[in-house]
Amino acid sequence: MQKILVLYYSHKGAVEALARAVAHGIDSVSGAESVLRTVPRVSAVCEATEPAIPTSGAPYVTLQDLTECAGLALGSPVRFGNMAAPMKYFWDGTIATWLSGELIGKPAAVFTSSGSMHGGNESTLLSMMLPLFHHGMLLMGLPYSEVALAETQSGGTPYGASHIAGSNGSQPLTADEIVLAKQMGKRLAETALQLFQQR
Numbered sequence: 001m002q003k004i005l006v007l008y009y010s011h012k013g014a015v016e017a018l019a020r021a022v023a024h025g026i027d028s029v030s031g032a033e034s035v036l037r038t039v040p041r042v043s044a045v046c047e048a049t050e051p052a053i054p055t056s057g058a059p060y061v062t063l064q065d066l067t068e069c070a071g072l073a074l075g076s077p078v079r080f081g082n083m084a085a086p087m088k089y090f091w092d093g094t095i096a097t098w099l100s101g102e103l104i105g106k107p108a109a110v111f112t113s114s115g116s117m118h119g120g121n122e123s124t125l126l127s128m129m130l131p132l133f134h135h136g137m138l139l140m141g142l143p144y145s146e147v148a149l150a151e152t153q154s155g156g157t158p159y160g161a162s163h164i165a166g167s168n169g170s171q172p173l174t175a176d177e178i179v180l181a182k183q184m185g186k187r188l189a190e191t192a193l194q195l196f197q198q199r
């Protein structure tokens, strides 16, 4: 069974909902299993710490999770058109993984949620790709053969799955957003299995 890491940060739950849809798509592929992980919040107050194990939701990611995965789906909310600081902070601490080249040649895909339609979905998706390129990962998007990509009235982009949560962040995922997130997970898992067999 090949593990596909679904690593996300979510403060209000929108990105977590998207992560679960991506995981659904991964788990629909025989031979692949999703592994959901998150990152702790960061604080400007150095003394403030989170418990080692989160009180709810997915466990915190470790560098071992990166070593063990055959592919990666990475999700973050839009924060001023960019990925959220806790996710950036995590990647800034992956120098040992980079030095050992453990992610080279593994496939990856990205997903996000924003408050507004044109509030930075695509720039955030692109920002999340940058550290993954440095790690040598093979970035995958969503092709327009996915009909929901042309029909969606909310989230979903060729750069990765996305969601528009609305100004108060409470809009549920639309049917098209769910389809695209699941398909992204499925395509990622299928590609990871094919690449793994060729090694």
Ligand SMILES: Cc1cc2nc3c(=O)[nH]c(=O)nc-3n(C[C@H](O)[C@H](O)[C@H](O)COP(=O)(O)O)c2cc1C
Pocket (backbone or CB within 6 Å): 009, 010, 011, 012, 013, 014, 015, 016, 077, 078, 079, 080, 081, 082, 113, 114, 115, 116, 117, 118, 119, 120, 165, 168, 169
């Ligand atoms: C500090 C901060 C910055 C944000 N920046 C943007 C932004 O640039 N564009 C946007 O559309 N939404 C922005 N939002 C809204 C969130 O991206 C949106 O509510 C998202 O769905 C939250 O995901 P979550 O529910 O997983 O935490 C921002 C929210 C916060 C708290």
